[in-house]
Amino acid sequence: MTMSHSLFSKIAALAAAVIVIAGCSGKNDSTIRTKVPTRPAGQEDVIGLTAAPIDTIHIGFVGLGDRGSSAVRRYRYVPWTKITAICDAVPEKVEKWAGYLEEKGFPRPDGYTGLEGYKELCERDDIDLVYICTDWAHHTPIALYAMEHGKHVAIEVPAATSIKECWDLVNTAERTRLHCMMLENCCYDFFELSTLQMARQGVFGEILHAEGAYIHNLSDFWDGYWENWRMDFNYRHRGDLYPTHGLGPVAQALNIHRGDRFKTLVAMDTRSDNGKVLFNKKKAEGKYFQGEEADEFRNGDLTCTLIRTENGKSILIEHDVLTPRPYNRMYQLVGTKGYAAKYPVEQLALTKEQLNAIGIDYPLKNEHAPLPKDLVDSLRRKYPTPILDEELERKAKEVGGHGGMDYTMDYRLAYCLHYGLPLDMDVYDLAEWCCLAELGTISMENGCAPVEIPDFTRGAWKKTDGFKYAFSDGTMR
Ligand SMILES: NC(=O)c1ccc[n+]([C@@H]2O[C@H](COP(=O)([O-])OP(=O)(O)OC[C@H]3O[C@@H](n4cnc5c(N)ncnc54)[C@H](O)[C@@H]3O)[C@@H](O)[C@H]2O)c1
Numbered sequence: 001m002t003m004s005h006s007l008f009s010k011i012a013a014l015a016a017a018v019i020v021i022a023g024c025s026g027k028n029d030s031t032i033r034t035k036v037p038t039r040p041a042g043q044e045d046v047i048g049l050t051a052a053p054i055d056t057i058h059i060g061f062v063g064l065g066d067r068g069s070s071a072v073r074r075y076r077y078v079p080w081t082k083i084t085a086i087c088d089a090v091p092e093k094v095e096k097w098a099g100y101l102e103e104k105g106f107p108r109p110d111g112y113t114g115l116e117g118y119k120e121l122c123e124r125d126d127i128d129l130v131y132i133c134t135d136w137a138h139h140t141p142i143a144l145y146a147m148e149h150g151k152h153v154a155i156e157v158p159a160a161t162s163i164k165e166c167w168d169l170v171n172t173a174e175r176t177r178l179h180c181m182m183l184e185n186c187c188y189d190f191f192e193l194s195t196l197q198m199a200r201q202g203v204f205g206e207i208l209h210a211e212g213a214y215i216h217n218l219s220d221f222w223d224g225y226w227e228n229w230r231m232d233f234n235y236r237h238r239g240d241l242y243p244t245h246g247l248g249p250v251a252q253a254l255n256i257h258r259g260d261r262f263k264t265l266v267a268m269d270t271r272s273d274n275g276k277v278l279f280n281k282k283k284a285e286g287k288y289f290q291g292e293e294a295d296e297f298r299n300g301d302l303t304c305t306l307i308r309t310e311n312g313k314s315i316l317i318e319h320d321v322l323t324p325r326p327y328n329r330m331y332q333l334v335g336t337k338g339y340a341a342k343y344p345v346e347q348l349a350l351t352k353e354q355l356n357a358i359g360i361d362y363p364l365k366n367e368h369a370p371l372p373k374d375l376v377d378s379l380r381r382k383y384p385t386p387i388l389d390e391e392l393e394r395k396a397k398e399v400g401g402h403g404g405m406d407y408t409m410d411y412r413l414a415y416c417l418h419y420g421l422p423l424d425m426d427v428y429d430l431a432e433w434c435c436l437a438e439l440g441t442i443s444m445e446n447g448c449a450p451v452e453i454p455d456f457t458r459g460a461w462k463k464t465d466g467f468k469y470a471f472s473d474g475t476m477r
Pocket of ligand 1: 039063064065066067068087089090093114115116117118133134135137156157158183184185224225226227407445
């Protein structure tokens with residue numbers, strides 16, 4: 001499979017195109033500037049985009065590996081939806097999952113196979129949503145083709161692997177007025193949902209700093225990816241290749257492009273130790289290596305990115321899939337009056353003054369320890385997320401998918417499409433969360449210099465005041 005390599009060459013060439021200048025733009029300012037392409041004439045932003053309500057959402061799934069097949073299993077339970085077609089490069093997978101649905105009492109979906117089978121699926125006129133779960137290199141080409149053929153798209157993470165792909169998705173969504181959402185399921189985990197609600201209610205004061213990560217030792221998983229796409233990508237690319245699980249939930253809490261925006265980043269990685277050893281071992285076994293040889297294994301064992309926002313907030317994002325650290329998405333919100341953290345144990349902290357201000361009478365002994373569990377529980381009851389009622393929470397836990405967050409995400413996507421509402425996450429979220437990979441590489445390859453993060457909304461980042469969800473009664477809450 002040579003596609004990852006050609007993609008890398010493309011990205012390297014495009015990196016040169018997105019940088020305007022690596023040099024001074026003011027006194028002591030060595031920020032590398034990035035180009036924001038002019039919005040094509042007649043095209044408008046898609047902030048708050050709505051589309052016609054869809055009674056039954058006909059879905060075509062593309063990519064039926066580990067993630068795509070779990071989605072197919074979950075969608076048996078998602079209301080207002082029908083699995084109309086499925087597609088995978090490997091014919092046996094299409095046969096397996098079509099048979100599975102039939103066996104479970106659902107109509108047999110139409111099947112498409114081969115690397116370009118998705119085209120026929122997208123060309124049908126009876127599909128509303130194309131749900132993409134392929135390897136990373138295929139996400140954007142499939143999404144663009146689907147939108148060009150009038151379909152909404154939902155794309156697994158990361159939806160785009162380069163700045164060029166981010167802009168292609170933004171421009172196509174703006175021109176076609178179709179939804180283009182990245183399936184960032186970590187925005188729907190229960191702790192993130194309840195602390196996002198607390199953040200929106202001002203419980204933590206002003207959030208000044210946040211942290212997020214993808215720390216996941218993938219040693220049990222490398223062998224399972226189709227044609228070794230993931231190791232191949234790590235072999236050929238430097239930078240945080242999987243930033244969105246860490247970044248998505250904290251970006252929502254910081255109201256990114258809803259009053260604030262990412263402005264600058266700097267990135268730094270470690271040398272590659274474990275990555276090189278693993279890659280060379282597997283290569284000697286005849287695994288993990290396809291296509292043209294690169295100069296060296298490029299991904300550092302650990303990559304850190306620091307972002308500063310227009311409103312003077314900071315965010316730390318980490319990527320580590322090669323060391324034995326236990327699973328950790330970090331998820332920290334650091335406010336002027338409070339704090340939330342999820343790993344390794346869920347914690348909240350508040351000042352005594354803030355506890356009083358939110359109407360809680362509790363004899364807090366000191367302010368430098370986490371709140372006791374009973375208080376955390378009562379705060380979580382006091383600030384429930386508006387998108388989960390008891391029934392949906394029960395169903396999400398029963399159907400599952402990372403403990404229920406996947407089902408909650410699927411449900412919200414279907415709910416908003418069914419009622420013709422703006423989706424929880426738009427194409428600008430997608431671009432802002434995915435652009436970290438290539439921008440981080442540019443930073444590191446220029447001595448960890450600051451790099452400007454493009455404003456993908458092209459000036460519309462203040463149009464909405466704070467992160468909100470849409471509801472069928474017409475409210476945004
Ligand atoms: N959100 C999450 O929690 C989460 C978890 C796991 C994976 N993912 C993401 O899901 C995606 C898939 O990961 P995976 O673990 O299922 O990988 P996988 O290797 O198991 O599956 C990829 C599938 O895509 C198919 N495919 C590749 N190119 C195709 C094409 N052009 N047309 C049709 N099918 C094609 C392959 O045959 C394979 O079945 C990745 O983007 C990954 O990052 C997300």
